[in-house]
Amino acid sequence: xxxxxxxxxxxxxxxxxxxxxxxxxxxxxxxxxxxxxxxxxxxxxxxxxxxxxxxxxxxxxxxxxxxxxxxxxxxxxxxxxxxxxxxxxxxxxxxxxxxxxxxxxxxxxxxxxxxxxxxxxxxxxxxxxxxxxxxxxxxxxxxxxxxxxxxxxxxxxxxxxxxxxxxxxxxxxxxxxxxxxxxxxxxxxxxxxxxxxxxxxxxxxxxxxxxxxxxxxxxxxxxxxxxxxxxxxxxxxxxxxxxxxxxxxxxxxxxxxxxxxxxxxxxxxxxxxxxxxxxxxxxxxxxxxxxxxxxxxxxxxxxxxxxxxxxx
Amino acid sequence: xxxxxxxxxxxxxxxxxxxxxxxxxxxxxxxxxxxxxxxxxxxxxxxxxxxxxxxxxxxxxxxxxxxxxxxxxxxxxxxxxxxxxxxxxxxxxxxxxxxxxxxxxxxxxxxxxxxxxxxxxxxxxxxxxxxxxxxxxxxxxxxxxxxxxxxxxxxxxxxxxxxxxxxxxxxxxxxxxxxxxxxxxxxxxxxxxxxxxxxxxxxxxxxxxxxxxxxxxxxxxxxxxxxxxxxxxxxxxxxxxxxxxxxxxxxxxxxxxxxxxxxxxxxxxxxxxxxxxxxxxxxxxxxxxxxxxxxxxxxxxxxxxxxxxxxxxxxxxxxxxxxxxxxxxxxxxxxxxxxxxxxxxxxxxxxxxxxxxxxxxxxxxxxxxxxxxxxxxxxxxxxxxxxxxxxxxxxxxxxxxxxxxxxxxxxxx
Numbered sequence: 001x002x003x004x005x006x007x008x009x010x011x012x013x014x015x016x017x018x019x020x021x022x023x024x025x026x027x028x029x030x031x032x033x034x035x036x037x038x039x040x041x042x043x044x045x046x047x048x049x050x051x052x053x054x055x056x057x058x059x060x061x062x063x064x065x066x067x068x069x070x071x072x073x074x075x076x077x078x079x080x081x082x083x084x085x086x087x088x089x090x091x092x093x094x095x096x097x098x099x100x101x102x103x104x105x106x107x108x109x110x111x112x113x114x115x116x117x118x119x120x121x122x123x124x125x126x127x128x129x130x131x132x133x134x135x136x137x138x139x140x141x142x143x144x145x146x147x148x149x150x151x152x153x154x155x156x157x158x159x160x161x162x163x164x165x166x167x168x169x170x171x172x173x174x175x176x177x178x179x180x181x182x183x184x185x186x187x188x189x190x191x192x193x194x195x196x197x198x199x200x201x202x203x204x205x206x207x208x209x210x211x212x213x214x215x216x217x218x219x220x221x222x223x224x225x226x227x228x229x230x231x232x233x234x235x236x237x238x239x240x241x242x243x244x245x246x247x248x249x250x251x252x253x254x255x256x257x258x259x260x261x262x263x264x265x266x267x268x269x270x271x272x273x274x275x276x277x278x279x280x281x282x283x284x285x286x287x288x289x290x291x292x293x294x295x296x297x298x299x300x301x302x303x304x305x306x307x308x309x310x311x312x
Numbered sequence: 313x314x315x316x317x318x319x320x321x322x323x324x325x326x327x328x329x330x331x332x333x334x335x336x337x338x339x340x341x342x343x344x345x346x347x348x349x350x351x352x353x354x355x356x357x358x359x360x361x362x363x364x365x366x367x368x369x370x371x372x373x374x375x376x377x378x379x380x381x382x383x384x385x386x387x388x389x390x391x392x393x394x395x396x397x398x399x400x401x402x403x404x405x406x407x408x409x410x411x412x413x414x415x416x417x418x419x420x421x422x423x424x425x426x427x428x429x430x431x432x433x434x435x436x437x438x439x440x441x442x443x444x445x446x447x448x449x450x451x452x453x454x455x456x457x458x459x460x461x462x463x464x465x466x467x468x469x470x471x472x473x474x475x476x477x478x479x480x481x482x483x484x485x486x487x488x489x490x491x492x493x494x495x496x497x498x499x500x501x502x503x504x505x506x507x508x509x510x511x512x513x514x515x516x517x518x519x520x521x522x523x524x525x526x527x528x529x530x531x532x533x534x535x536x537x538x539x540x541x542x543x544x545x546x547x548x549x550x551x552x553x554x555x556x557x558x559x560x561x562x563x564x565x566x567x568x569x570x571x572x573x574x575x576x577x578x579x580x581x582x583x584x585x586x587x588x589x590x591x592x593x594x595x596x597x598x599x600x601x602x603x604x605x606x607x608x609x610x611x612x613x614x615x616x617x618x619x620x621x622x623x624x625x626x627x628x629x630x631x632x633x634x635x636x637x638x639x640x641x642x643x644x645x646x647x648x649x650x651x652x653x654x655x656x657x658x659x660x661x662x663x664x665x666x667x668x669x670x671x672x673x674x675x676x677x678x679x680x681x682x683x684x685x686x687x688x689x690x691x692x693x694x695x696x697x698x699x700x701x702x703x704x705x706x707x708x709x710x711x712x713x714x715x716x717x718x719x720x721x722x723x724x725x
Contacts, residue, residue: 051402053420136565138576157565158511159711245512247705247712262395264694265417267402 041271049268062272073273075248076256079164083252084231086168091227092220095175099182100208113183120176128240131170132157135241157242160249167237167250178223185219186212217296225285232281253277351383352630355407357400358386359393364650371646375637382630384409404624408631409638411459412620415450416688422455423621428632429454439655443681447616450688456618457639460651462583463612463676464520466490466603470596472497472504472578481579481600483675487551490579490603494560497578507555508577511563511708515700516613516687520680521548523611524604529686529700540700541720549707549716556708563708572597583615584652584673599672601679611680617651699723 020027045062049055066073102113119127134141135156143153154162189212197207235254238244244251244259257277261270358368365388372384387407389396394414400406401421412418429437437445440458448456466481473480478496481489494506515529522528527544530536539545555561564571568580573593581602590597602610619638621631637643644653645662652673653659664670687693703723706714 051398051421138565139570139574155710158563158709160709161711245705246709248702259698262398263698264692265398 042275044268045271045275047268049266049271051265051267055268058268062269063276065269066272066276072248072251072256076251076253079249079251080232080234080253083164083167083234084228086164087171087231087234088224088227090168091172091175091178092223094172095178095223096182098175098179099186100212102179102183103186116179117176119173120180122173124174124236125240127170127173128237131166131173131237132241135166135170158246160247163242163246163249167234167242170237170241171231171234178227181219181223182216185216189215214297215299218298221288221292221296225288228284228288229281232277232284351381352627354382354384354409354625354627354631354634356384356386356409356634357393357397357407358388358411359390360388360411361390367646367650371638371643375634379633382634384634401622406622406624408622408625408627409635410620410622411617412456413447413615413617414687415448415455415618415620416693418620419450419453419455421623423623423625423628424453424455425457425621425632426454429457432636439657441654441656441677443614443677444616444618444654446682446684446688447614448618448620456620457635458654459617459619459639460647461614461616461654461677462585462652463614463673463680464517464581464583464602465599465612465672465676466579466581466601467572467586467590468579468598468600469572469575469577470598472575480598481603483601483672484609485600485603486606487603488606491555491558491560494555494579495558498560500559504576504578505560505562506578507561508564508568508571508580509552509561509708510567511565512701512705513708515697515704516685517615518700518704519685520602520611520613520683521552523680523683524548524602524608526605526608528683529696530689532684532689534690536696537724540723541717546717546720549704549720553707553713553716556710556713563710584670587669588650599669601672601676609679611683612676613683613685614677614680 044055046057046059047055048058048061098116102109102116122130133139137143137153137155137158140153140156142156146153156162156166193211194207197211202210233254234252235258238250238252238255239258242250244255253273257270257273260266260273356372358365360368365386368388369386372386376383393411397406397410397418401418406421412422415422441461444458444461445454447461448454448458468481470480476496476499478493481493490507497506498504519529522545525544525548527539527542527548529540529545531539552561556563562571562577564577564580567582568577569582569586569589571577572580572586573590573595602612604610619635621628621635625631639654641655641658644651644655644658647653648662652670653662653664659665659674665674687697690696700723703719706712707716707719
């Protein structure tokens with residue numbers, strides 16, 4: 001009896017240690033490259049930390065400067081939120097439409113699937129450079145096409161009113177991965193549902209609203225959260241495509257932090273900025289999660305409820 | 313319970329292991345950096361890319377072959393240069409020798425070189441163009457040896473001039489001349505404009521136009537008020553803005569070279585970076601000194617590159633030996649294809665004063681001696697530069713075109 005128990009215990013122990021050995025490289029990586037810098041930047045945010053020279057402890061001065069003495073902080077925050085407000089819904093919509101398109105049973109759909117996904121593979125730097133050429137108001141392809149239609153294209157990268165639109169368009173380039181996530185989810189919806197619906201006389205739009213949308217709400221939730229985070233952290237495009245201009249109209253928060261750290265060499269201040277953004281993202285994500293109970297639909301929940309109902 | 317304890321131990325082990333690993337790596341870094349074969353190992357950081365790096369590596373190989381006790385390792389950081397240098401300095405792991413131009417920003421991490429240079433004698437220092445020392449020093453202390461430089465000149469498209477039968481500009485011309493020429497060159501039907509300048513000019517560069525008019529951003533004490541918004545300064549900006557209003561000039565999204573290359577503009581101003589590119593593109597161009605405001609010769613900003621030594625280097629003697637080699641006559645000659653030599657003896661032996669293109673950069677350099685860019689005077693240039701950049705954009709951006717006086721006064725606050 002006893003020996004048997006012991007053996008079992010030993011067995012479970014071994015079983016538990018081995019998986020940890022497997023993820024050990026990740027754990028080390030996490031501590032060295034993620035957790036370490038994370039904690040370190042929190043410490044830095046309490047210091048006046050120049051690159052060369054001694055760091056000086058200044059308590060919460062960085063945070064108070066940020067809130068009281070730096071108008072650029074509010075400007076950048078506002079621009080970034082504005083960008084997220086345009087970018088997130090638009091991106092979701094485009095991804096969803098594309099996903100619907102590539103689920104259609106048409107010949108050669110695989111080619112389209114690849115084409116739609118391809119831009120997501122291209123690195124952000126290359127995307128910035130390509131869009132820089134396309135948006136050039138004098139030589140750009142975009143304005144050339146518009147001129148063929150008799151429209152005088154705007155000065156995309158010069159006019160402050162258009163610059164943020166430019167960034168939104170260019171970042172929609174990366175919609176491919178989101179599309180793919182929608183696609184797999186839509187593919188997973190049982191066909192019988194649609195059949196049953198069409199027998200009941202529901203048209204394609206009705207089917208989309210009553211079957212597709214409710215079923216994929218968990219995926220929508222996931223995509224909303226990831227794209228909100230991506231939007232708030234957008235840096236590559238503004239850094240390379242506009243440099244924050246024209247007239248600081250695309251001086252996003254990410255660029256604000258980057259410049260404070262690597263251009264103005266204020267590492268402590270930049271850390272404080274970054275932590276503030278972290279808190280904003282955390283709060284926003286929590287808010288979205290909280291709201292999810294009102295609109296996200298989980299199949300498992302329904303089943304449980306049904307079971308509960310029977311018990312009564 | 314026991315399981316948990318083991319788990320705890322396991323995590324503890326993991327953390328200790330990681331800490332040990334990181335500790336090991338940092339201690340080996342500070343360990344004098346002697347290569348296994350007893351050679352002194354020097355790290356040398358460059359911002360160049362592509363073919364230039366290959367050329368530099370060849371030069372370094374040569375140095376390493378000649379000096380059996382030193383081994384120089386080239387680290388090409390490319391476009392991320394400043395970020396990497398910054399991170400390296402921050403982590404007390406800076407390369408021994410670094411390419412450098414923005415001395416004020418990094419001076420705390422650099423070794424002052426005056427005593428090294430004094431040991432070499434007057435003649436050594438005198439062989440470099442005087443104007444360049446200013447750009448490799450902060451507050452009178454030299455932190456770098458000049459490697460290359462460029463002044464800014466006016467590039468003009470000879471074909472466009474010939475088409476309209478306009479005489480080529482000559483040294484000693486004025487801004488008035490430039491405007492008249494630009495007016496003649498401008499051809500709306502062919503979409504050709506006489507002159508072009510960046511819509512978002514680099515404040516570091518733009519100060520040269522103020523110098524030419526006897527103004528500057530700040531005085532020697534770093535005061536903006538009364539300088540950036542002085543009558544002469546406002547006049548300079550107004551002149552540029554008026555050229556846009558008169559439609560004899562356009563602003564460009566880049567530096568103007570694209571527009572120049574495609575025969576869309578007749579003239580633009582920039583450094584020596586395009587000599588090769590324009591030659592390859594087969595453009596029939598000439599260069600001429602920047603026009604003056606009439607009463608005194610024009611001036612140019614110097615975009616200079618030098619090499620500096622890290623204050624924390626463990627092998628300063630060896631590092632300076634390499635720096636001497638890197639800035640010596642032979643190295644200057646090797647770099648002729650992409651860098652203007654900084655040594656008078658090389659300019660003489662290569663007969664660059666007789667070169668119709670390159671000589672202009674040298675006469676611009678001699679004309680520009682004694683000017684001190686604001687970035688070397690003020691404490692916080694990176695912030696001021698940002699502010700100025702925004703104001704310049706407001707003045708030149710077609711959707712704002714703010715009155716220069718109003719815009720420049722807003723910087724003071």
